[in-house]
Amino acid sequence: MKETPLTSRHIELGAKMAEFAGYNMPISYSTISEEHHAVRLALGIFDVSHMGEFIVRGPEATAFLQSATSNDVSKLKPGEIQYSCMPNKKGGIVDDLLVYRLDDVAEMTVAGEESYMLVVNASNEIKDWRWLKRLARGFQVKMQNISSKTGLIAVQGPKAVEALQKLTDLPLGDIKYYNFRRGRFASCNNIIVSATGYTGAGGFEIYGKNKDIAKIWDKVMKAGAKHGIKPCGLGARDTLRLEMGYCLYGNDIDDKSSPLEAGLGWITKLNKGVDFPSIERFRKQKAEGVKRKLVGFLLENERRVPRHGYVIESKRGAAIGEVTSGTHSPSLDKPIGTGYVKAKYAEVGSKIHIVAGGKKLEAVIVKLPFLNGGV
Secondary structure: EOOOHHHHHHHHOOEEEEOOOOOOEEEEEHHHHHHHHHHOOOOOOEEEOOOEEEEEEEOHHHHHHHHHHOOOOHHHHEEEEEEEEOOOOOOOOEEEEEEEEEEOOOEEEEEOOOOEEEOOOOOHHHHHHHHHHHHHHOOOOOEEOOOHHHEEEEEEEEOHHHHHHHHHHHHHHHOOOOOEEEEEEOOOEEEEEEOOOOOOOOOEHHHHHHHHHHHHHHHHHHHHHHOOOOOEOHHHHHHHHHHHHOOOEEOOOOOOOOOOOOHHHHHOOOOOOOOOHHHHHHHHHHHHOOOEEEEEEEEEEOOOOOOOOOEEOOOOOEEEEEEEEEEEEEOOEEEEEEEEEEHHHHOOOOOOEEEEEEEEEEEEEEEEOOOOOOO
16 A cells, blocks of 8 residues: 555544555544534644646646536636546546646746646545546646655544644735635745635645645644644545545546536536537536436435445335445534436435335435535
8 A cells, every 4th residue: 555644643632544545544533423523613624635736838728628628627827726627438437537737837837838737536646647648649748647646635624724824934914715725835835725625614724845744743643732723534525525525536426427417517617618528428418408317315214324335216216226325424413315316306305215225215316415504
């Protein structure tokens, strides 16, 4: 297994470690529920150095990414970030990703060139790199995989600005959602601080060189101590993202799922003036309607957690779909999940059953996200 620059910190803190995407990663330090509540109410810190980062630069970088991703890259200004996906040629998704417009970020851009950073899922790094290299043929672009050189931590929670501001001159409170700044942070130079987050609790992502990220982790832990900061593992990261209805690649989206089926039509710009893989399939799906939809569901009177792969049945017992993600929501204290169901059964308020072995668990389809207006 690979290690991140912070693996020794996790072991020192007594984390429960396990393999994830080829890395030895912390699953939890105390309990998933305790770490989850720390993020929702105060502050948590995650090691996400396993994520992949690619630099794309050149006079045709924008044109290339327009042809490779579903969202409209031309709308991005330097300092802005976009959530997007890379469709394959069969109507599925190679990966979902973040696109950072870097043009004026020193040390990452040559004058006059368009420059971007792509942040991809750890499990898809090699696949994504090969896919993009193939699509880049014919474009005047240069690509660099900086994943192995880059450390990344996420500091999430409502106390993030208060806790971190003393570590930097960057005006953290002024960084808008899906924007970033570059500067000095925790006595380290050329640090990118962004505000994307996959928890719904606010906060920042901090990108630095491997040699700097342990120092940054230590200083964040010290600065956040009086605010109740807790180190958090992948377990809490999953419960937090699922409460917000955010997709997880490999569970909710994959190379066979359409972004329109997954509720990602908002990042699939079919009229941006540039074709990308499967655009005609997606146009047809939009015109005719998809045959299945990703929905959220809540188990009001059950304690058993729905698991990936469980069959979903209609109230009358017909098989209508399959669970993609499921967990016990610490915020709601109820089991929640997502899954694909046949489109005619996807209406909010519909009663369904989750088949768990010999038992059928009663559930109801709800509006996503589960928090902040969903349930």
